Amino acid sequence: MPVDAADFAAALGQYPAGVCLLTVRDGIDDVGTTVSSVMSVSAAPPLVAVGLTAAGYPAEVLQEVGSCGLTVLAAEQAIVASRFSSAGRPSARHLLESVPWTRAPASGAIVLTGAPAVLDCRLDRLVEAGDHVLVLLAVEGVPVLNPGARPLLRLRGRYADQSGAPLPRP
Numbered sequence: 001m002p003v004d005a006a007d008f009a010a011a012l013g014q015y016p017a018g019v020c021l022l023t024v025r026d027g028i029d030d031v032g033t034t035v036s037s038v039m040s041v042s043a044a045p046p047l048v049a050v051g052l053t054a055a056g057y058p059a060e061v062l063q064e065v066g067s068c069g070l071t072v073l074a075a076e077q078a079i080v081a082s083r084f085s086s087a088g089r090p091s092a093r094h095l096l097e098s099v100p101w102t103r104a105p106a107s108g109a110i111v112l113t114g115a116p117a118v119l120d121c122r123l124d125r126l127v128e129a130g131d132h133v134l135v136l137l138a139v140e141g142v143p144v145l146n147p148g149a150r151p152l153l154r155l156r157g158r159y160a161d162q163s164g165a166p167l168p169r170p
Helices: 005-013 057-065 075-084
Strands: 020-025 030-035 038-043 046-053 067-072 101-103 110-112 117-129 132-145 153-155 158-160
Touching: 020 046, 020 057, 020 075, 020 110, 030 046, 030 057, 030 075, 046 057, 046 117, 057 067, 057 117, 057 132, 067 110, 067 132, 075 158, 110 117, 110 132
Parallel strands: none
Antiparallel strands: 020 030, 020 067, 038 046, 046 132, 067 117, 101 110, 117 132, 153 158
């Protein structure tokens, strides 16, 4: 019996997930996307996995460029998550007006300075997974680490703080 897509989404929405911003710097511009499908894969060597829409522009650029920045967003950065969750190809620099950022040393990708953590990554490999790709990233550095920052979560289709309380819509 096939699983109903709405039931599947509702079931997974019960699982709180951290929210990250994946950014890639190509030869022309910076692109980015909000991701909540992120997991630690290995400590030695340090690897993380990110789920991206297979047909999406960020996956295409990442595959071409081979490196990215992965910013773990703070609770007060929900507006950034919302800006980057829309489909399209707006410049990351345009979407980050008035948001403090810098460039990661290895990838040159935009990363947010007020974040709980940032991973500077190199593409290890892509694995096809239905309508998504599982992107394995080798972590080459941790240029930002603010352990006291409150992380942004996604729970039941809304952004939430670490207690699970929904944040106001940006």
